[in-house]
Amino acid sequence: MMDTNSLQKPKRSFKRPFAFPRNCVYRPLRQIHNMERNQKPPADQPTYFTLNAPPSLLPAKKYSDISGLPAPYVDPHSKLRYANADEYASMQHLPSDIINGYLTLRGYTSAVG
Numbered sequence: 001m002m003d004t005n006s007l008q009k010p011k012r013s014f015k016r017p018f019a020f021p022r023n024c025v026y027r028p029l030r031q032i033h034n035m036e037r038n039q040k041p042p043a044d045q046p047t048y049f050t051l052n053a054p055p056s057l058l059p060a061k062k063y064s065d066i067s068g069l070p071a072p073y074v075d076p077h078s079k080l081r082y083a084n085a086d087e088y089a090s091m092q093h094l095p096s097d098i099i100n101g102y103l104t105l106r107g108y109t110s111a112v113g
Contacts, residue, residue: 065102066091079108 027035064071064083071081075091078099082088091099 065106079103081106 062071062081063069064087065080066087067083069083071083073082073088074080075082075088078091078094080091080099080102082091
């Protein structure tokens with residue numbers, strides 16, 4: 001006769017579905033937000049929604065002033081950023097007041113003469 005212990009499948013812990021531990025309470029984000037809003041913690045105590053992230057170590061992305069595409073190039077004369085040769089060709093025919101308008105939208109402080 002066969003032993004009944006040998007017929008049982010071994011328990012595999014990695015096949016169990018995920019479950020929170022019994023001492024862990026699941027709270028949705030809305031509930032956390034409402035709890036923090038109602039508690040009124042001191043101003044110097046950080047909360048879930050007031051934590052500030054450190055500054056990024058990556059350089060800021062630069063976009064074309066004309067099309068909004070990622071711009072690897074800058075015109076040395078007008079200081080406008082452009083993405084391809086077609087934009088550069090169209091920039092050559094722009095009057096200086098339009099160029100100044102693009103630069104002020106971007107926040108560039110130097111004026112083009």
